[in-house]
Amino acid sequence: MIRAVQDTLLSYLGSGPDPGRVVPYECVVPSGELTREVVLPLVARRNMRDALRYLCGASVAVDVRADLFDILSDLAHDEMDTFFTQPEVTDWVDRVRVTSPIIRRPNPNDLVLLLIAQYEKFRGNVPDRLVRYAPEGEESHRRIAGYLLRRDSDNPDGVRLPVLEVEGISVQGLPCVWLSVNFPEVDWISVQSKSEIRQRANIVAAALDLTERSWPEAAAELKSIVRWIVPLNVVESFNVPAMRGLLAFDALSVWRTSADLVHEASHNALSNLLDLFTVSRSPLDPVRSPFSNESGPLTSLVHSCWSFTREIELQRRFVRLGMDIPRYTSTWRKTMKFFELAEQVLGAHNSFTPFGAELVRGVLDRAGAIAREGL
Amino acid sequence: MGDDAKAIRDERDSDLLDDLDKLEIVEASELQEGVAFHAFRFRAPGPS
Numbered sequence: 001m002i003r004a005v006q007d008t009l010l011s012y013l014g015s016g017p018d019p020g021r022v023v024p025y026e027c028v029v030p031s032g033e034l035t036r037e038v039v040l041p042l043v044a045r046r047n048m049r050d051a052l053r054y055l056c057g058a059s060v061a062v063d064v065r066a067d068l069f070d071i072l073s074d075l076a077h078d079e080m081d082t083f084f085t086q087p088e089v090t091d092w093v094d095r096v097r098v099t100s101p102i103i104r105r106p107n108p109n110d111l112v113l114l115l116i117a118q119y120e121k122f123r124g125n126v127p128d129r130l131v132r133y134a135p136e137g138e139e140s141h142r143r144i145a146g147y148l149l150r151r152d153s154d155n156p157d158g159v160r161l162p163v164l165e166v167e168g169i170s171v172q173g174l175p176c177v178w179l180s181v182n183f184p185e186v187d188w189i190s191v192q193s194k195s196e197i198r199q200r201a202n203i204v205a206a207a208l209d210l211t212e213r214s215w216p217e218a219a220a221e222l223k224s225i226v227r228w229i230v231p232l233n234v235v236e237s238f239n240v241p242a243m244r245g246l247l248a249f250d251a252l253s254v255w256r257t258s259a260d261l262v263h264e265a266s267h268n269a270l271s272n273l274l275d276l277f278t279v280s281r282s283p284l285d286p287v288r289s290p291f292s293n294e295s296g297p298l299t300s301l302v303h304s305c306w307s308f309t310r311e312i313e314l315q316r317r318f319v320r321l322g323m324d325i326p327r328y329t330s331t332w333r334k335t336m337k338f339f340e341l342a343e344q345v346l347g348a349h350n351s352f353t354p355f356g357a358e359l360v361r362g363v364l365d366r367a368g369a370i371a372r373e374g375l
Numbered sequence: 376m377g378d379d380a381k382a383i384r385d386e387r388d389s390d391l392l393d394d395l396d397k398l399e400i401v402e403a404s405e406l407q408e409g410v411a412f413h414a415f416r417f418r419a420p421g422p423s
C-alpha cells in the first residue's frame with residue numbers, strides 16, 4: 001500500500017468531531033443533529049480503526065487489502081461515516097473485537113464486497129478493476145454490486161423480491177445473503193412473501209410519518225441510525241446490538257410500529273454512546289431489572305430505563321394528538337412504577353463514572369418529569 | 376510474492392499499525408455491553 005493511501009485513511013481517523021459536544025445529562029433527549037454530526041462519525045472512526053488493524057494481520061491477502069484500502073481512500077469523509085456505520089459493517093467489525101468459539105471470524109473478502117456495494121450506491125458504478133471479485137463475470141459482478149448493502153437476493157424459486165426503501169431505510173427480510181449466513185435462526189421468523197413485505201413497508205412509511213408529526217426530534221434521530229428493517233411474522237420487536245442500524249419487528253400496526261421504531265432505535269443510540277464513553281467501571285455487574293424481573297448486566301437496566309423513557313414520552317404525545325392507544329393508562333402506570341424501582345437499584349450502584357452518573361441522572365430526571373406531568 | 380516485496384509489505388503494515396495505535400480514537404475504556412449480541416434474541420418456536 002502506498003503511503004498516500006495510508007495517509008488519506010489516517011487523516012480521516014484523526015479528524016473526528018469534538019466528543020465534548022455530547023452532554024451526558026441531555027443525551028436522553030433525541031437529537032438527529034448530534035447523532036449525524038458527532039456520534040455516528042465517532043463510531044465510524046472506531047470501527048474503521050479496528051477494521052484496519054485486523055486487515056493488517058498476516059492472514060489477509062495483500063492484494064485484497066490493497067484494493068480495500070484503495071477504494072476506501074477514494075471515499076469522502078461523510079461516505080466513510082456512512083459505510084462504517086452500516087449494520088453489516090458494524091457486525092463485521094464486531095467479529096474482529098470478540099473472541100469466542102461460537103462467533104465466526106470475519107472474512108476480509110466480505111468487507112470488499114460490502115465496500116463495492118457501498119461504492120456502487122454512492123457513485124452508480126464500480127471500478128473495472130474490481131470485477132475480478134466477481135467469480136463468474138459481468139452478470140455476477142452486477143449481482144455483487146447489488147449484494148449485501150442492497151439487502152437483495154433471489155429466493156429459491158428464482159423470484160426476485162422487491163427491495164423496498166422507506167426514506168432510505170431498507171425493508172427487507174429473507175432471502176438475504178447476510179442474514180442467511182450470519183443469522184440462520186432468523187429463517188423461521190421473518191416475513192418472506194412479496195405482498196407481505198410491501199404491506200409491512202407501507203406500515204413503516206406511515207409509522208415514520210406519525211413519528212415525525214408526534215416527535216420530530218425522535219424521528220430525525222432514528223432516521224440517522226436505522227438502515228434496515230426486517231419485518232417479522234410474530235408480534236415482537238428486537239434490535240441486534242452488534243448489527244447497529246438493523247431492527248426487526250412485526251410492523252402490523254402504525255402506532256405500535258412508531259413505538260417500536262423509537263424504542264429499538266433508542267437502544268441503538270445508547271449502544272453507540274456506550275461504544276464511545278465509559279459509563280460504568282463494572283458495566284456487567286448483575287442487577288435485578290424491574291422491567292424484565294430478571295437479573296442482567298447493569299448497562300442492560302440503563303438501556304431499559306433509557307428506551308422506556310422515550311417510548312412512554314412518545315405514547316404520551318400520541319394521546320395528546322387525540323389518538324386512542326390501547327391499554328395506555330395501565331401501561332403508563334406500570335412503567336412509572338418500574339422507573340421508581342429502577343431508580344433505587346441504580347442509585348445503590350457506585351460504579352458509574354462521572355459521565356455515566358450524569359447520563360443516568362438525565363434519564364431518571366426525564367422519567368420523573370413525565371411522572372409529575374401525568375398522563 | 377518475493378521475500379523483498381514481502382519484507383516491504385510487512386514494514387508498511389507495521390508502520391500503519393504503529394500509526395493506528397498513536398491515534399486518539401474516542402472509545403470507552405472497556406466494553407460496556409460485554410460480548411455484543413450477534414444474534415436476534417429470538418425464542419425458539421415452541422409447541423404452544
